[in-house]
Amino acid sequence: MFDQNQRWPGNRGYQPGYGQQGYQSFSNQPSNQVTIKNPQTGQTSVKGPEMNDRDRLNDMLATEKYLTDNFNVFLREASYSQLHQDVSQILNQTHQEARNLFTFMFSQGWYSLQAESAQQVAEAAQQFSNYQTQFAQNQPTFGM
């Protein structure tokens, strides 16, 4: 909704009937994707044109995301060290507030995550374990 690249799936929870099965943790199923989601709280079930509490939290989360993006640029460009330190602290605190909003919204069942299959994870682990031979320190000639 706010950002195509957002890592947190935006408004999927708005789809009626989505994820009514309640919370599921990661399971050992080899291929089926597992939905990780809390049961939704009922208080935002009214879907009128007015903003509800969930909309307000979503808007604040979008604000925090906007702030972290822009404070990151500010931090990188700041000149003297005290300014750099203060902006760095503001950036970190803003990240923390975004995280707090996200975890609260997740606890309300407004976010659903898809666990990747164990097989896909194992393949990636294998692939990038093999790539470790490319580091200089892992070469037999290193330091000779």
Next chain:
Amino acid sequence: MYNQTRMNEPPQVITNKDLLYLQDALSWELLASKKAYHFATECQDPQIRQQLEHLAGVHQQHYQTLLKHLQTHSQPQFTNQYQQFNQYGN
């Protein structure tokens, strides 16, 4: 004065770029704080209202932190420093 000794890091001077970012960041924080406060007043759920009031406070603190940079650099000892820099610049 400043160009006679080598500087290991930038002096405590607000550059033109710093000022532009500070002005931007102050307006972001002001808007974020006002929005959080406004949402809090509209809120139904007391837990969510508390979260929004907390956010309004956090953004106000950030605003104060940033504003302090502008205020301290408006003090006389800093304005003298700027005059020295201006001499070398011209």
